[in-house]
Amino acid sequence: NAGVTQTPKFRVLKTGQSMTLLCAQDMNHEYMYWYRQDPGMGLRLIHYSVGEGTTAKGEVPDGYNVSRLKKQNFLLGLESAAPSQTSVYFCASDDQGGEGRPDTQYFGPGTRLTVL
């Protein structure tokens, strides 16, 4: 049981280049999220999905697109990278809780992206 995995772990892009970050989970969770983590700003939600084929905007969606073609995968795309998108990106999935227990998010190890 690998949990939540992310590829790649590191990437350097030039301004204007595009890339896709892949997130995969093997826990059969419906809900998945993409966050970015910046110093002093904590985690900010980019996009999320409540099930296969669905996506929704989070707090900072501009410059990003997402797709959830398969339940286990959630892809984050940058069409034209900008230096402001230099960050650490985390994917998470949510187990939706249970009786007497709140939902818990399970995080991947992160992708460190630098845009020059």
Added chain:
Amino acid sequence: GEDVEQSLFLSVREGDSSVINCTYTDSSSTYLYWYKQEPGAGLQLLTYIFSNMDMKQDQRLTVLLNKKDKHLSLRIADTQTGDSAIYFCAESGGYQKVTFGTGTKLQVIP
């Protein structure tokens, strides 16, 4: 929108108690969480408390909730070097939308 605030940094000596504080604005929060992020890793749920509770104890961890002041704290007793990490406070209204704080970096000095 919802807002969760934390101080950015805390330094303690090994063996002392650590207290990490958090304030939030959403009065409809149902659950409040503490997540831990070790260096180079993603966040992991450490503990949580329901909004109708004042306190929760789990081994070395004590969570205190003052709902009137919208203040949450995490106390780590007998802090160890392995507790060095970033600790995130988070709140949720129970619909899988979780708002995270800025994180507090805990440094434990041997």
